[in-house]
Amino acid sequence: MTTGRKSRPDGQSSDHVFRRRGPLRRTLRYCGYVALVFAAVFCGGFLIFVDSVTNLEPPAAPAADAIVVLTGGYQRIDQAVELLERGAGKRLLISGAHPTTTAEQIRRTTNGPAKLFGCCVDVGYEAQDTIGNANETANWIRDNAYRTILVVTSNYHMPRSLLELRRINRDTAFIPYPVVNSDLKHTDWMFDPNALRTLLSEYGKFTIAYVRDITGWHGSTGLRDPELAPSAP
Numbered sequence: 001m002t003t004g005r006k007s008r009p010d011g012q013s014s015d016h017v018f019r020r021r022g023p024l025r026r027t028l029r030y031c032g033y034v035a036l037v038f039a040a041v042f043c044g045g046f047l048i049f050v051d052s053v054t055n056l057e058p059p060a061a062p063a064a065d066a067i068v069v070l071t072g073g074y075q076r077i078d079q080a081v082e083l084l085e086r087g088a089g090k091r092l093l094i095s096g097a098h099p100t101t102t103a104e105q106i107r108r109t110t111n112g113p114a115k116l117f118g119c120c121v122d123v124g125y126e127a128q129d130t131i132g133n134a135n136e137t138a139n140w141i142r143d144n145a146y147r148t149i150l151v152v153t154s155n156y157h158m159p160r161s162l163l164e165l166r167r168i169n170r171d172t173a174f175i176p177y178p179v180v181n182s183d184l185k186h187t188d189w190m191f192d193p194n195a196l197r198t199l200l201s202e203y204g205k206f207t208i209a210y211v212r213d214i215t216g217w218h219g220s221t222g223l224r225d226p227e228l229a230p231s232a233p
Contacts, residue, residue, distance in 0.1 A: 067152060080152040081116070
């Protein structure tokens with residue numbers, strides 16, 4: 001009986017073919033390991049992020065020099081106006097208002113006192129995103145020489161907002177006042193498609209912001225051209 005290597009039509013033995021494929025297999029295997037590590041880190045970080053968001057609570061007796069609310073829903077603005085009425089801050093900035101929205105429209109929607117809006121509310125139109133909110137707020141803080149700021153935004157949006165604000169203005173104390181749109185702590189958010197999609201999206205944005213922070217990459221200011229942004233009436 002004759003034994004030996006099986007030959008392919010091109011004259012190469014199967015052993016030779018396997019040897020040629022060896023490095024490719026190893027590379028694919030290592031890539032698979034790396035992908036698993038990244039997936040584990042991403043999932044672990046996501047769970048930590050969700051836990052921090054679900055456990056955010058507003059301070060019992062909020063007090064600061066001023067208040068800033070990042071637009072994204074009138075529930076946030078309602079809460080900020082209420083805090084201003086209660087004396088939690090001396091002045092309020094509504095950052096990131098749409099250029100076509102006037103201060104009077106916001107006042108009517110929130111049922112805020114006309115006197116309060118006339119004396120103590122500023123509407124910012126330049127910010128287009130969270131980075132823009134941070135830059136617009138930093139300019140406002142500098143113009144008014146504030147030292148402590150109460151930050152009002154949704155609970156899931158708070159970690160990224162604080163990261164951007166503290167990155168630009170490290171000398172100011174930012175106090176979080178989260179607005180809870182949905183009670184993630186006592187609901188099965190994993191089985192709620194809308195909640196899960198919102199949390200995953202925000203975690204992805206937070207991760208990008210964190211990488212920007214540690215690498216020192218700045219990119220866009222997130223601000224509209226001042227000439228295109230109307231002045232608050």
